[in-house]
Amino acid sequence: MERITLSCPCHFGLERTLKFEISRIGGENISASDGRVEFEGDISLIARANICLATAERVQIKLGEFKADTFDMLFEGVKKLPLERFIPKNGAFPVKGHSLNSKLTSIPACQSIIKKAAADRLCGKYGVGFMEETGAVYQLSFNIIKDRAVIYLDTSGEGLHKRGYRRNANAAPIRETLAAGIVDIAMVKRDTVFCDPFCGSGTLLIEAAYKALNIAPGLKRKFAAEKWECISGEIWRNERTRAMDGIIKDSSFYAYGYDIDPECVELSRANCVKAGVKNRIRIDRADIRSYENKADTLTVCNPPYGERMLEIREAEELYRIMGKVFAGDAAHPCAVISPHEDFESFFGKKADKQRKLYNGMMKCRLYSYYRG
C-alpha cells in the first residue's frame, strides 16, 4: 500500500505523550517538534489515528514542504503537490493558514495564491476549465515559518478534542485533549482508583476512564475524511471494530468526582452518561475542605486558577487547603495542574516531578507528588 506522511498538532508539552500514542497505533518514523508530531503509515492509519489518538488536536496529511519567500515560489511549490491523489474532480478545497517570521506576511494573499495553484493543478489533471467544488470538503492549510511553507490536508474536520460527550461545559473546562495528556502523565492504569475533587464538567474523570478502559476517544464521532472517496467505508468500519475489540472489560477502574457547585455536579453526571462511562464514575457535591484522601487513590485535578473564576488570593487559599488534605505520597499520589509560579510554596511541598504544559496560551505545570 502507498505510504503517506501524517502530522498531528498537539498541546505544547504533550509531544512525548502523543509520540508514544502514535507508536502504539503503528505509526512509523515518528518525529516530534514543538506542538506537532509527524509519522508515516498507510492510508488506514488516517482512520485509526482519528479514532484512537487522545492527545492529538487533529490528523493532517502532510502534502509537501518547500522554500517560499515570494508568491511565485509559493505558487510553483503548491502546483507540484500531488493533490489529485486525494482531491477528486468535485472536491471542495478551502484554504487557511498562518505565517510567522517570513517575507510572505499577508494571509489572504497566501490563501488566494495557494487556491489558484491548487485549482490550476487539479483543472489540468481533470481536464476541466474550473473546479465545481460541489463535493466533500478537503481543507488545505499552510504554515509558513521562516520562509518555509508546509502544506497540509486536514482529515479530521472538527478538532479531535470534540469527542461528542461534552455538549455542555462549566465556566472553565479543560480541553479534552489536554485532560487526556494529564491522565496519561499521572499514570492512570486499568485498575486505578481515581479522584478529581474539582471536577467541573467531568473532563478529567471521563478521560481517565477512557484511558483505563482503553476506549478510543473518537469512537462516537465522525471525521471529514469519512466522506472522501480515497478512503473506503470498509477501512473506517474495520478501524472502529478494532477499537471496540480493544476496550478492556475486566478492569476494576473506578472514579470519584466532587465539586462545590451543584450545577457542575449535574453537568458532570450528564457528561459521564453521554460518554458511556457512568457505571465507572460517581459524582457528589463536596467542598475540598472536607476531602478525605483515601489510600490507593490517584487524585488529579485542575483547580480554579484565579484569572478566570476566582480571585488569585482565593485560588492560593485553595492550594493551601489542598496541601493539607492531599497526602501526596506513594499510597496517595496526586497531580495538580496550575499556572501559579509559586504553587509549591502555597501547597507546602516541593513536587516529586513537574511537567510544563500549556493550557491554551497559558503556561502551566503539572505538579506530581508520589514519593512522600
Ligand SMILES: C[S@@+](CC[C@H](N)C(=O)[O-])C[C@H]1O[C@@H](n2cnc3c(N)ncnc32)[C@H](O)[C@@H]1O
Ligand atoms: C477550573 S474548574 C475545573 C474544570 C474541569 N477540569 C473541567 O474540565 O470541567 C474548577 C472547579 O472547581 C470548583 N470549585 C471551586 N471551589 C471549590 C471548592 N472549595 N471545593 C470544590 N470545588 C470547588 C468550581 O466549581 C469549578 O467547577
